[in-house]
Structure formats: C-alpha cells, structure tokens
Amino acid sequence: xxxxxxxxxxxxxxxxxxxxxxxxxxxxxxxxxxxxxxxxxxxxxxxxxxxxxxxxxxxxxxxxxxxxxxxxxxxxxxxxxxxxxx
Amino acid sequence: xxxxxxxxxxxxxxxxxxxxxxxxxxxxxxxxxxxxxxxxxxxxxxxxxxxxxxxxxxxxxxxxxxxxxxxxxxxxxxxxxxxxxxxxxxxxxxxxxxxxxxxxxxxxxxxxxxxxxxxxxxxxxxxxxxxxxxxxxxxxxxxxxxxxxxxxxxxxxxxxxxxxxxxxxxxxxxxxxxxxxxxxxxxxxxxxxxxxxxxxxxxxxxxxxxxxxxxxxxxxxxxxxxxxxxxxxxxxxxxxxxxxxxxxxxxxxxxxxxxxxxxxxxxxxxxxxxxxxxxxxxxxxxxxxxxxxxxxxxxxxxxxxxxxxxxxxxxxxxxxxxxxxxxxxxxxxxxxxxxxxxxxxxxxxxxxxxxxxxxxxxxxxxxxxxxxxxxxxxxxxxxxxxxxxxxxxxxxxxxxxxxxxxxxxxxxxxxx
Numbered sequence: 001x002x003x004x005x006x007x008x009x010x011x012x013x014x015x016x017x018x019x020x021x022x023x024x025x026x027x028x029x030x031x032x033x034x035x036x037x038x039x040x041x042x043x044x045x046x047x048x049x050x051x052x053x054x055x056x057x058x059x060x061x062x063x064x065x066x067x068x069x070x071x072x073x074x075x076x077x078x079x080x081x082x083x084x085x086x
Numbered sequence: 087x088x089x090x091x092x093x094x095x096x097x098x099x100x101x102x103x104x105x106x107x108x109x110x111x112x113x114x115x116x117x118x119x120x121x122x123x124x125x126x127x128x129x130x131x132x133x134x135x136x137x138x139x140x141x142x143x144x145x146x147x148x149x150x151x152x153x154x155x156x157x158x159x160x161x162x163x164x165x166x167x168x169x170x171x172x173x174x175x176x177x178x179x180x181x182x183x184x185x186x187x188x189x190x191x192x193x194x195x196x197x198x199x200x201x202x203x204x205x206x207x208x209x210x211x212x213x214x215x216x217x218x219x220x221x222x223x224x225x226x227x228x229x230x231x232x233x234x235x236x237x238x239x240x241x242x243x244x245x246x247x248x249x250x251x252x253x254x255x256x257x258x259x260x261x262x263x264x265x266x267x268x269x270x271x272x273x274x275x276x277x278x279x280x281x282x283x284x285x286x287x288x289x290x291x292x293x294x295x296x297x298x299x300x301x302x303x304x305x306x307x308x309x310x311x312x313x314x315x316x317x318x319x320x321x322x323x324x325x326x327x328x329x330x331x332x333x334x335x336x337x338x339x340x341x342x343x344x345x346x347x348x349x350x351x352x353x354x355x356x357x358x359x360x361x362x363x364x365x366x367x368x369x370x371x372x373x374x375x376x377x378x379x380x381x382x383x384x385x386x387x388x389x390x391x392x393x394x395x396x397x398x399x400x401x402x403x404x405x406x407x408x409x410x411x412x413x414x415x416x417x418x419x420x421x422x423x424x425x426x427x428x429x430x431x432x433x434x435x436x437x438x439x440x441x442x443x444x445x446x447x448x449x450x451x452x453x454x455x456x457x458x459x460x461x462x463x464x465x466x467x468x469x470x471x472x473x474x475x476x477x478x479x480x481x482x483x484x485x486x487x488x489x490x491x492x493x494x495x496x497x498x499x500x501x502x
Contacts, residue, residue: 047219048219048220051216
C-alpha cells in the first residue's frame with residue numbers, strides 16, 4: 001500500500017479552507033504564529049474543526065490537545081498524525 | 087375564582103403541515119384543507135405507507151447563519167423558530183423579562199431521531215468510525231428546550247417532557263401550574279417532533295396503526311370518526327405558546343387570547359398502547375375538576391381523534407361518560423384529519439387551533455368524514471367548519487402510547 005504523502009503546505013491550505021468557510025475567519029488572520037484561542041471560535045467550534053481534519057485525513061487526534069496552541073502547531077500535529085498512520 | 091394566580095395565553099408560533107404562520111394555519115384549518123400528501127424523502131420505495139404530513143420547513147430560509155441551526159436536529163430547528171414567532175406574536179420584550187421567573191417547557195416524543203439515524207448511518211452503513219462533535223447535543227431529548235432557553239437567555243426552569251403524543255399538552259399544563267403556584271410568571275411552552283426519518287417511519291409501520299393511502303386522493307387518507315378510517319397519518323412540526331400570569335400580561339397591555347382554566351393529567355394504565363374509556367375519561371374529569379366548571383359549560387372539544395379504530399370509538403365513549411346527554415350538544419372535531427399527527431407537537435398545535443376557533447367563533451371541521459360510524463355518533467363538525475354565536479369554553483384532549491392523557495380547558499374572556 002503506497003504511503004499517503006501530504007506536505008504541510010497542503011495541510012495549511014486545507015485548514016485555511018475550513019477556518020474561512022466553516023468558521024468565517026478571514027484568511028489573513030491565519031498566520032503561522034496566530035494563537036488558536038484568539039480566533040473567534042468557542043471550544044465546540046474547535047471540536048468541529050478537529051472533526052473536519054480527522055475526517056479529511058482519516059486520523060485521530062488525542063483526547064487532550066492542549067499542546068496545540070498556534071495555527072502552525074495544528075499543521076504540525078496533523079502532519080505528524082498522518083506520518084504516524086503511514 | 088378557583089385559583090388566585092390565573093394563567094393566560096398571549097401569543098403563539100408554529101411550524102406545521104398547514105403552514106408556518108398563524109394566518110396560513112387559520113386559513114387552511116377553517117377551510118378544511120389537508121396538509122397530508124405523499125411522503126417526500128429518502129427510502130420512499132421501501133416504505134409500505136407513503137403518506138405523511140410534512141412541514142414545509144427549510145432551515146436556510148428561517149435562520150440568518152448556518153451556525154444558528156447546524157447544531158440542532160430538525161426538531162430543535164422547528165421548535166426554536168416557532169418560539170421566536172411566538173415571542174413576536176405576543177409582543178414580548180424578552181430583554182425586559184425577569185429571566186429567573188421565566189421558564190421553557192417543551193414536549194417531544196422522539197427527540198433528535200434524525201440525528202440518531204444519521205449517526206447510525208455513518209457508523210453502521212458507511213463504516214466510518216467517528217461521529218460529528220455535536221451528535222450528543224443534537225440527539226438528546228432536551229436539545230430543543232435548551233436551544234430556546236439559550237436563545238432567549240432564560241434562567242428559570244428549562245424542562246422537557248416526553249410522554250409520547252401528549253408531550254406538549256403536558257408541557258403546557260405543567261407550565262400553567264408553575265405559573266399558577268408562583269414559581270414563574272412567564273413560560274414558553276409547547277412541543278416539537280420531527281419523526282419522518284426512515285427507521286422511525288418503519289417503527290410506526292411495525293406497530294400497525296398507520297392509515298392506508300386513500301387510493302383516489304392521498305390527501306384524504308386520515309379519516310377520524312369515519313366508519314372507513316384506517317389509522318393515523320404521521321406528521322411533523324413544532325409550536326409554542328406564551329403563557330403569562332394574568333396581571334403580568336395586563337400590566338404590559340398584552341392581547342389575551344384565552345385563559346387556561348383547567349388541566350388534567352391521568353394515566354391510562356390498562357395497556358401501554360390500547361386506550362380505555364376510563365383512562366381517557368379520567369384526564370377530562372381531572373381537567374374539569376381543576377377548572378371548577380360544570381361539564382355543560384364546554385362547547386367544543388378538539389379531540390385527540392387519531393383516526394385509529396380504537397382511539398376514536400374509545401374517545402367518543404369517554405366523552406359520553408363525562409358529559410352524558412351534553413355530549414350530543416357540544417361539538418367535537420379532529421383537526422388531525424388535516425394536519426396529521428404531530429406527536430410531541432400535537433397537543434400544542436391543537437391548542438392553538440382551539441384558540442383560533444374561539445377567536446373566530448368557528449369550529450374547525452373533521453374532514454374526510456365520509457361514512458357514519460354508529461359507534462361514533464356525536465357532532466364531529468363533519469367536513470365543513472361551523473359558526474357558533476360565542477365560543478367561550480373549549481377543551482383539547484391529548485392521549486398517548488404509554489398511558490399519559492392530558493386535557494386542557496380554555497376560557498376566552500378573562501372577565502367573569
């Protein structure tokens with residue numbers, strides 16, 4: 001079975017799409033260092049974002065993801081979870 | 087007055103198979119129009135019974151943002167919309183309410199059944215291993231009540247009642263009692279059910295109470311009190327009434343539609359699904375006792391009138407037991423012949439229709455009453471509405487699988 005190769009740019013593009021289309025966050029706010037807690041999303045809204053990422057890449061985030069602080073953290077963790085799956 | 091604190095209805099809102107505005111509902115009900123048609127939805131070819139009473143309710147037309155409705159099951163979406171309309175209709179300034187003395191009382195028979203089925207479809211059919219994050223919140227029975235209470239920032243009682251087909255009559259009755267006994271001053275009370283999901287419809291098929299399709303005109307499939315009746319037609323919808331303590335309503339100059347003068351809840355214990363004369367009569371008797379009225383005062387009964395062989399004959403006999411000879415003087419109709427059986431929203435929609443009847447001094451008909459049944463020999467307002475001089479006292483019956491019967495009595499004028 002061939003390995004799924006998804007680079008971080010593609011993940012960032014997908015995340016931007018989710019945040020802008022589903023959560024009405026302007027794309028320009030989604031810089032790498034942007035703190036997720038300062039986006040206008042409540043905890044349940046963030047659960048929906050996680051769900052969309054999990055569904056897209058067929059991965060499972062850990063129950064506790066407090067270590068994911070910035071947009072870049074989210075990209076990195078997603079990338080690592082995809083790599084671990086392969 | 088029997089009770090020191092009196093409870094009045096000052097507004098209502100709805101989503102129903104006969105329209106989503108009071109004007110449409112009123113025009114359709116009193117002209118005898120049917121909201122029953124062929125079911126539109128998935129798995130139609132697998133349904134033995136293809137007749138249903140669907141509400142024309144597309145949430146995108148009623149909510150500003152997707153996030154306002156996407157976390158709600160259809161039952162919650164309809165209930166929230168109906169409640170917003172009710173608040174508007176009552177001209178209730180929710181910012182000025184004492185929120186701790188305001189309550190939400192919602193009845194629902196099957197809760198977020200669409201979301202339950204969607205979840206099972208995802209797991210069992212599509213083979214996915216995760217569900218949407220809001221699944222629990224959409225499935226839970228108190229989801230609709232929570233949506234209403236959250237929307238209006240209400241901090242008083244937020245209560246959900248699930249007694250099958252009598253759920254919303256119970257919700258209204260219990261809200262009325264909480265106002266009467268001083269717990270609150272204002273209530274948003276009603277019910278909702280969106281049960282037209284595939285497995286849910288199949289479960290109704292299995293219990294063999296659904297009406298057969300009328301071969302000539304599917305919209306005539308529900309025939310309460312008619313000798314050729316074959317069962318009930320399942321429907322969907324939501325409705326909310328605004329209840330207020332009388333002086334609260336008067337102080338703000340609210341229009342008062344009617345007073346709720348009686349409520350009776352009684353259990354029909356003989357069988358979980360077969361009604362008895364004694365069980366149904368008990369609910370009516372308790373409501374009459376609560377009101378202090380003489381039975382001869384009641385001019386009109388909006389019957390439970392499902393259109394099943396069992397219910398309609400039983401309800402007729404229960405009315406005769408309670409009212410004696412007066413049973414032949416009063417009028418009884420089943421508006422389910424037009425809007426179908428809204429389950430958890432049935433009691434509240436039928437209460438609203440009863441209030442409209444009182445306003446118009448016009449009795450809504452039982453349509454499709456095609457063949458007289460010797461066992462059902464009352465005035466069922468057959469096929470056409472009837473004008474009356476002054477409809478002052480009316481009763482609404484709701485009975486249910488599981489046994490909980492609930493009867494409400496309304497009085498039009500608050501004087502006297």
